[in-house]
Amino acid sequence: MSLQWMSCVLLSLMCAHELQSLSVSFTNPWPFHVAVGRDLVLESSIEILPGEELLMLTWERNVGTEARRLATIEATRQATTQDSRISTENNGTILRISGVQESDFGRYTITATDGNTGTQQSAHKYVRKSDRPPETSVVLLCDVSAARAQWDRPVVTWLLDGVQLTNQTSHYTSEDGAKLHLQEVKGRNYTCISNSSLGTSEAHFLLADSSVSRNTCAHWSSMIAAVLAVLCWR
Structure with missing residues (x-):
């Protein structure tokens, strides 16, 4: 029983280490709204324990059951994107899409792969279309x-x-x-x-x-015109 108990404790510690060694999240948890033609910027946060190594980051967009890989960032921090409108920043944790199109709306997923254990952690963000600009006021x-x-x-x-x-x-x-x-x-x-x-x-x-300002300007304009007419007549 003691050996079995020790095995369970060891297994639990190993699982806890794997769960805590890498975490991925978005800095803003709410869905994003963006208008067609504008730029979309998605910023994620990745935490990894000292001694651990981040092997790869990937960005995907899911529309229904279809998933499309947008960007891949290797351990060397070199990024490969599938579209000239797509770029990454801050070692791949930020995804930027310029000139948003109708096909760009959907669920975005960033996945981080731990280089030591091979475990993966993901986070999701929904991007929706903004049908009208926000109201402004003075x-x-x-x-x-x-x-x-x-x-x-x-x-x-x-x-x-x-x-x-x-x-x-x-x-x-x-x-x-x-x-x-x-x-x-x-x-x-x-x-x-x-x-x-x-x-x-x-x-x-x-x-x-x-209206007072306009009437005043009109009055003085008439006065000046009359004076000029008299001078020219002389």
């Missing part, structure tokens, strides 16, 4: 100084041309109310009011009236 930030300690967080209220933005218009602001999305609201006089245990303060932002 915001006004109600920045409240926190130089003094307080027990509560400021409550921010926005006024647009003197009228408070209500709950029905709360989607114009960020979740904490500190940011106001200018694409969503139209006005000239923006006021943010901060209310907390420290007291109440407010700040104003006034947009220039472009």
